[in-house]
Structure formats: structure tokens, C-alpha cells
Amino acid sequence: MHDIKSIRENPKAFDAALARRGEEGWADDLLMIDRHRREAIQIAEEAQAEANKASKEAGAAKGRGDDAEFERLRAFVAEKKQEKAEREEKARIEEAQMEQILMTLPNLPMDDVPDGADENDNVELHRWGNPRSFSFTPREHYEVPGAVSGLDFETAAKLSGSRFVVLRGAMVRLHRALAQFMLDTHVDRNGLTETWTPVLVRDEAMLGTGQLPKFEEDSYRTTNGWWLIPTSEVTLTNTVAGEILAASQLPLRMTAHSQCFRSEAGSAGKDTAGMLRQHQFEKVEMVSITKPEDSRVELDRMTKCAEGILEALEIPYRTIVLCTGDMGFGARRTHDIEAWLPGQNTYREISSCSVCGDFQARRMNARYRPTPDAKPEFVHTLNGSGLAVGRCLIAVVENYQQEDGSILIPDVLRPYMGNAAMISAEGALVQQGVATDKRTA
Structure with a gap:
């Protein structure tokens, strides 16, 4: 506000x-x-x-x-x-x-945010990695034989309707491995504090981070008045709502793996194939609470934390800064990270890191004292995906697919997968020593 x-x-x-x-x-x-x-x-x-x-x-x-x-x-x-x-x-x-x-009213953009009307006016900051050269036409994730048996959209539709998926076998294990790897990296290497929060919140929490009142139709509400969180940004950020923190407590850096729920209002017919855009999905979220003078540098740090996940998985990506017309409601500056998806032959968003300044803090009345005797001031808040787990699974499946329909498992994930090195074309895990790296084939 x-x-x-x-x-x-x-x-x-x-x-x-x-x-x-x-x-x-x-x-x-x-x-x-x-x-x-x-x-x-x-x-x-x-x-x-x-x-x-x-x-x-x-x-x-x-x-x-x-x-x-x-x-x-x-x-x-x-x-x-x-x-x-x-x-x-x-x-x-x-x-x-x-x-x-x-x-x-949306947040005000920083002076260095590029002007523009929509995503076509976003500005690329840098790229990492080279897209793999395939000797065959790469498939989209839901067409790769090794993934097909583990991605059950028909049963999900029977249970819940469109834009849901049932994961089975190696796919659900890969999904779980990705989330665990992300959490371990953010906690052990990036210094974030792992946090577990509810997925049901009151109006005040949604108001605090800007989902309400303007975007009510984009979220799900229970009959007794709770909201299903669209991201754990809502809960992590609101942990400091109504608080007056000491300067020594800042920065607070938190991460959480949670279920997320979005109605995707207004996106009918967009990205309906596969599991790119779902009503229920999982993310590993990052939230930072900082002093005002530290928030811009913290945005760059948070962006690097998200980029580091993709680099460890050896998935090419590009990072862009969103223009004024494409930024989210509460952001002052946003860095989107887009992973290369060879099945679509394009980069697709896998993380969005934003600095909000004191915009959310005013809504939540979240403050700190610069010195013990000083008048309280509003903190600054930041949030970012570190990463979207389902989209990361898509990126792994598409970048590591083989011509025979099998899927290699990235080295950093193998300890989380029982040391399996590959998912066969039939969807079974294959142990070390059997699979060979054919990513450059």
C-alpha cells in the first residue's frame, strides 16, 4: 500500500x-x-x-x-x-x-525498470548454458515415453477436472527429489531458514501480500472463509505482520516447500497441455525481510539463489527484468528466470524474484527499529520462486530425454533417487553403471 x-x-x-x-x-x-x-x-x-x-x-x-x-x-x-x-x-x-x-493501486516501479506495455518489452539480463543439440526431434514432457506412464492426466481429470495431474512411480520420485534438492541447497548453501506453514489463511494474510482485494478471483476460498494460498509467499511474508523487529534480526531469509493453489482466472485455453499451468502445484519459495537500504542488493542475491538451482541441474536458462507493463501488482522490480524447454523450443518462466519495497510491509504493519531507541520504520520485503517444482520437472524431462524415450537423471539428483542414473522408456529407474550420458548426442 x-x-x-x-x-x-x-x-x-x-x-x-x-x-x-x-x-x-x-x-x-x-x-x-x-x-x-x-x-x-x-x-x-x-x-x-x-x-x-x-x-x-x-x-x-x-x-x-x-x-x-x-x-x-x-x-x-x-x-x-x-x-x-x-x-x-x-x-x-x-x-x-x-x-x-x-x-x-499497484506498487511503483523502480527508476531502473524498463518501460513497456507487455512481455514483449522485457529486457534480457544474461543467459547461462547452451541449449543441447539433439539428433532427433525433442518431445514435450508429456510425450516423452519415460515420463508418460508417470503423468496421469486422465485419472486427475476424473478426480478433479482439467489442469490437475496424478504423478506415479519415477515421476513422483523425481518431483520429490527436486523439491528436496532445492530445500537442501537453499538451507545448506544459501543460508535460508527452512519453514513450514499452513496452506489455509485468513483475509488479513491475503490482504497483506496484495492478493486481496484486487485479485480475489485468482484464488480459491473455502466455504468457511479461509483462502488456499497461491504461494507460500503469503504465509512466509506474513510471519512478520504486526511485528516490530530489531535491526539485528535483519535480514530474515526463509524458504518453504508448499502446495500452491490458483484458479488461473482469465487463462482459459492457455498452456493447457501437460502440467505447465496447473490449479494445484508445488513450489519452493524464498522470502527475505530486509532493511530498506539492503533490499535492492538482496534481490540480486535471491536471483542468484534461484539461478544456482538450474546451474546445478545443468539446465540452460536466461534471466530477464520485467518491464513496467508486465510486473506483478506488488513488485517494484522483478527478475524472471526462464528455463530452456527443448520440446517447446523456447524459454519458459520457472522463477520470478521481486523486491516489493515497503508496499507489503505497510499493508501488514511490519516494522523494525534501526536502533533500540529509534522510531519504528517499515521493513522491505522480497519473494522469489526457488523454484517451481513442477516446471523444473518439465525442464529436466525435456532437457535430459534420450532418443529411445529414456530420461537421464541429473548428477545432483541421483543421491535423492536411490543412485538411479536413468528413467527407462518404460518409466523404471535404472541404476548407476547401466546408463550412459547421451546429452550431446
């Missing part, structure tokens, strides 16, 4: 920043509401002061036996109390109206 004081100080800059995101200017409307709110508060305070003064004078009139003056002053006090109540109610209405608008 935005700081109304900052908007007061520089309304033109606020509108200009919104314009970069394709939004209309709101400063004039917000400042008018804010002015009415402050005027109502001032009148309420003045009415209270007049009532207090008149109450003392009424007491004095009563003491000297001036009943007429006492009754006049008592009526005046009642009038001023009524005026105070009316003005306070008006201020509350104005406050609610202002907050309703502020809650729906």
Missing part, C-alpha cells in the same frame, strides 16, 4: 510512476479525500475541546446556582459531542474510501 504522506509531498511523481504501469493518475482524488478526512478530524478535535471547556464552565455555573447557564452549557456540550461523533464518522468513511483506493 502507498504512503499518503508521500503522495502529498509529490503528487506529480506518484501519478507519473502509475502512468509508467499503464494506470491513470489518482493523486488528485486521493488528496481531496485526504483533505476532507483531515478537515473532519480537525473539526472533531475542536468540538471536543469546546465541549471540554463548556463542561468546566457548566460545573462552575452549577456551583454558583446559575441553573439557566448550566442548562445552556449542558445543551452546548451535548451539541458539540454530537458534532464530534458526526465528524469522526465522516473521517472514518473518508479513511475507508482512501484505503479502498490505495489497496487496489
Whole structure:
């Protein structure tokens, strides 16, 4: 959420920043509401002061036996109390109206974010690895024989409908191995604290990270009012909601492996084949809580943590910075990491790392004290996928597929797979010494 004081100080800059995101200017409307709110508060305070003064004078009139003056002053006090109540109610209405608008306005982009309308205007930062040269036409993940028996979309559709999958055998073990490898890497090498959180949250948590009120249709809600999390960004970030942290506690760096649920509203007909875009999926999430001056550097660190997973798996990728028109609602700057998928002959998003500044912290009232005696200030928050587990499985299957339909297992995953080196074309695990590396074939 935005700081109304900052908007007061520089309304033109606020509108200009919104314009970069394709939004209309709101400063004039917000400042008018804010002015009415402050005027109502001032009148309420003045009415209270007049009532207090008149109450003392009424007491004095009563003491000297001036009943007429006492009754006049008592009526005046009642009038001023009524005026105070009316003005306070008006201020509350104005406050609610202002907050309703502020809650729906996206975060302001950093100055170094490229301007643009959509994904076509994103800017590539760098690439890593060279896409493999195949001696055959590479298949998409759901067509690779070694994966087919473990990706059961028909049963999932019978159970739940479209955009679900049942994983079996080697595929579910590979999926689990990827998640475990990601967690171990983030904890042991990257210094993140592993955390386990609920997948059901209250309205306040979804409001805090910006899923509500604007994106209600993109999430699932239970009949008793809980929300299924779209990502554990919601829960990890909200662990500091309402808190005042000591400067020595920052940065907080957390990671969690969780189920995620998204309705994918508005994406009908998009990426429906296979398991690229699912209603239920898993991610290993990263969240950092930092001091304001450290958040931009933390974004680069978080990005490298996500990139490191793909490098360890030897999967080519590229990293891009999103333009103003393609950034998420709560972000000030976003780095997307796209893994190479040979079956589609393109790069596809596998991680998105964002710095949000104090945007979420204001919504959550998450603060810290720069020094023990200092006034609390808002923290900065960051989040990033480290990585999306299902999409990472897709990338492994497609990049490590062999002409005979088998799938090699990346070296770093073999300890998690019972030291198996390959998944056969029939979907069975094959032990070390039997499989050979044919990725350059």
C-alpha cells in the first residue's frame, strides 16, 4: 500500500510512476479525500475541546446556582459531542474510501525498470548454458515415453477436472527429489531458514501480500472463509505482520516447500497441455525481510539463489527484468528466470524474484527499529520462486530425454533417487553403471 504522506509531498511523481504501469493518475482524488478526512478530524478535535471547556464552565455555573447557564452549557456540550461523533464518522468513511483506493493501486516501479506495455518489452539480463543439440526431434514432457506412464492426466481429470495431474512411480520420485534438492541447497548453501506453514489463511494474510482485494478471483476460498494460498509467499511474508523487529534480526531469509493453489482466472485455453499451468502445484519459495537500504542488493542475491538451482541441474536458462507493463501488482522490480524447454523450443518462466519495497510491509504493519531507541520504520520485503517444482520437472524431462524415450537423471539428483542414473522408456529407474550420458548426442 502507498504512503499518503508521500503522495502529498509529490503528487506529480506518484501519478507519473502509475502512468509508467499503464494506470491513470489518482493523486488528485486521493488528496481531496485526504483533505476532507483531515478537515473532519480537525473539526472533531475542536468540538471536543469546546465541549471540554463548556463542561468546566457548566460545573462552575452549577456551583454558583446559575441553573439557566448550566442548562445552556449542558445543551452546548451535548451539541458539540454530537458534532464530534458526526465528524469522526465522516473521517472514518473518508479513511475507508482512501484505503479502498490505495489497496487496489499497484506498487511503483523502480527508476531502473524498463518501460513497456507487455512481455514483449522485457529486457534480457544474461543467459547461462547452451541449449543441447539433439539428433532427433525433442518431445514435450508429456510425450516423452519415460515420463508418460508417470503423468496421469486422465485419472486427475476424473478426480478433479482439467489442469490437475496424478504423478506415479519415477515421476513422483523425481518431483520429490527436486523439491528436496532445492530445500537442501537453499538451507545448506544459501543460508535460508527452512519453514513450514499452513496452506489455509485468513483475509488479513491475503490482504497483506496484495492478493486481496484486487485479485480475489485468482484464488480459491473455502466455504468457511479461509483462502488456499497461491504461494507460500503469503504465509512466509506474513510471519512478520504486526511485528516490530530489531535491526539485528535483519535480514530474515526463509524458504518453504508448499502446495500452491490458483484458479488461473482469465487463462482459459492457455498452456493447457501437460502440467505447465496447473490449479494445484508445488513450489519452493524464498522470502527475505530486509532493511530498506539492503533490499535492492538482496534481490540480486535471491536471483542468484534461484539461478544456482538450474546451474546445478545443468539446465540452460536466461534471466530477464520485467518491464513496467508486465510486473506483478506488488513488485517494484522483478527478475524472471526462464528455463530452456527443448520440446517447446523456447524459454519458459520457472522463477520470478521481486523486491516489493515497503508496499507489503505497510499493508501488514511490519516494522523494525534501526536502533533500540529509534522510531519504528517499515521493513522491505522480497519473494522469489526457488523454484517451481513442477516446471523444473518439465525442464529436466525435456532437457535430459534420450532418443529411445529414456530420461537421464541429473548428477545432483541421483543421491535423492536411490543412485538411479536413468528413467527407462518404460518409466523404471535404472541404476548407476547401466546408463550412459547421451546429452550431446
